[in-house]
Amino acid sequence: QVQLVESGGGLVQPGGSLRLSCTASGSIFSIYILDWYRQAPGKQRELVASIAPGGSTGYADSVKGRFTISRDNAKNTVYLQMNSLRPEDTAVYYCRVRAPGRDSWGQGTQVTVSS
Numbered sequence: 001q002v003q004l005v006e007s008g009g010g011l012v013q014p015g016g017s018l019r020l021s022c023t024a025s026g027s028i029f030s031i032y033i034l035d036w037y038r039q040a041p042g043k044q045r046e047l048v049a050s051i052a053p054g055g056s057t058g059y060a061d062s063v064k065g066r067f068t069i070s071r072d073n074a075k076n077t078v079y080l081q082m083n084s085l086r087p088e089d090t091a092v093y094y095c096r097v098r099a100p101g102r103d104s105w106g107q108g109t110q111v112t113v114s115s
Helices: none
Strands: 006-008 009-012 018-024 032-039 046-051 055-059 067-072 077-082 091-099 101-104 111-114
Touching: 006 067, 006 091, 018 032, 018 091, 018 111, 032 067, 032 077, 046 067, 055 067, 077 091
Parallel strands: 009 111
Antiparallel strands: 006 018, 018 077, 032 046, 032 091, 046 055, 067 077, 091 101, 091 111
């Protein structure tokens, strides 16, 4: 099982920025599909962004143009740069790694956007 450690959440004002990080254990990070999900109170968990082993990315319509997912295979880390944050971005954010025979989730990090 892959162990994931997330960091970077916090309280930010509308229009501000945060960068989330998720570091994975193990030595085959480069083959993983990496995802960021979020779950707001009373809502279902939703996929925010994904990045494939080759670097191609995908985003939810609600975050396109504001969020950027990236990966550093040398550091076993995936990032989510979040700009122009809105109150509706408030949620617990989770990273997920997927590969044949592996599917692991992080513990989540709280992001609160409020003035």
